Amino acid sequence: MIRSVYILENTGNIVFTKEYADSATNQTQIEFLINLTTFLDTIDLEDKTEFMNLAISRFFYAAREEFTFVFTADKADDANQIEEKIGQLIDIFMSDYVQLARAHQPLEGFQEKVDEIAVTMVKVAILGFAGVGKTTTLHLLRGETLPLVHDPTIGVSIKRLPEEVENANIVLWDLAGQSRFSILWAKMIANAQVVVIVTDSTLENVLRSKKLVSLVKEEVPDAKIIGIANKQDLPTALTPERVGQILGIATFELVAIDISYRDRLIQIIRRAILEGKLDKKEI
């Protein structure tokens, strides 16, 4: 997701700034952006957008005349999507606001336009073996009535989360858990920013699900992985802590058929999106 937007002049003056989520911005980063602007003034980017990685973030930048445009996003974000967005921002700024910026006048209405542009699509993949409750989790997230009959998913079922999380539109990819569809998993989790691994909290299933954690780490190394210890209402369920220990990832309890878990689950996904791949303490 786009975490922050900056527009700077080649003098180092910050023309516009907007933060959508914590991007670990600090004075050092601001100084870095000012230096970057000064450097870009000496070279010709030929209207291209480039990016560089820094800790958990990816800085996308482009220059037009005396202005530098910077988006801070996640490494897991689709670069084409962000490049398109930065292009839209530049077009609007250069056509409607450049004169105001040069005259150091307030950019009225610009923030609303930036807010519209900065909405990105975030893919959350739900992965797990057959019958653990992935589709039920999807229904819970969407606030839908649960179907009475178990109808195994074929391939993948793609739905949107009705709510936006900050400036992100969440697309949920519910992957079929039957083993015949396992050849699709690697392909279907491509570009996911968050992968939710659902288990039914039985020892057998949790041990099997360790393979899924390895698959996700291999295929989408920049994605945040969270574990779900579902079916906590059953007597045989392992505790979420124990499931988390076995899987080696942060794991949360769930009873997917209980609507009261919905807000909690959305918050867990929201936090995973906002935090990105690494926890703060790991930076």
Next chain:
Amino acid sequence: MLEALFVVQLDDYHGFIVKKRYPSSLSLNEKVLNLVFFAHQQDKKGGIQLSEIEGMNIASYSQSNYPGWIICYVIESNDLSPEEKEFIPGMGRLILELMSENPDEVDIEEILKRKSTLPEQNEEQRAASVFLTPSSSLILERMQTQGVDSAAKLSLWLKNQIQSDDVNIRDAIKPLILSGIVKVEMISKTKETVFLLKDIFNYRAPPVVSLQKSEELYPEMMGQYRSYVTTFFSPPPPNKGYNPTIPDDDPNSPLLEDRENIARVIAKSLHYTVLQCVRDHPMSLSEIAQKTALPETITQSSLWALETNRVVAYFEEEDVWGLITNPIIETFMPEYSLQLVSRKLVDKEISSEIGSRYLELLIEVWSDSSD
């Protein structure tokens, strides 16, 4: 018999997107798209897959170089006639190539009406892909100095050249294997050896055949036609003409850049189909469209692309397109490598088994073509 056609793409964010459908009333659901996609994932080689989903017989076509794209034909019965077996992949190749260019302009109804297809890539086109994969052309250059090399040594050399451990020798060498330029074999059960069997020459030839035939067909345009060709190949001094045989080590040389342009023209099946048509004699747009069975809009775009690459020119009065330079990729026997290999044998860099196997392979490849 074909009842309907749809083109589906798996987008990493939006999922399955039906990009085109004919007739527009054709109704599809997530299950159909999932199962068609699943069939192709089971056999990653691409090609035709037959499925029966929700009462529909679907013959679908995919190509590994267009991942995520599938062309689906709803057919009457799952027993494909020989004609359908040829026509389904041919039309699939055409639609995939067009969709990768400009999906908005693809008119599948017209393609269906004309039964337009693209042929499979031939040897010349497969060789072109070597120039379009930077690590492949690097490997070819290396093999030109080695003749025979061990795959492990070649991999190390490539990593060193690119200054990266991420490079995969198998991917890099694939275009060379597919075009028959090199062969990789296990010798002595442990050693994977790479043999250079063909070398490639990539250049623009003067359009001799087309010029000769034009003298009879369009005598009145010959002055202009000859002048276009002469301007390119032998312009009056001080301008230098085109001479691809002069050695040039400068990596920024226009000749090297032109080699890539030639490869791009030849590798692109649409342009290549049109090019093959005008190699013989100048033709009008409608003649080319008729001969290639391609829609006129597509033929026109191809001709414009070829014109930009200085391959064809338009003759307004005659309303025809003529070839002014003939891009060619030819393979030849790398005779020079015999000396390289015999020196390696003397220096005991390679075993006699590898040396004799190399000779066998060269004889296998080149005795067939000279018969």
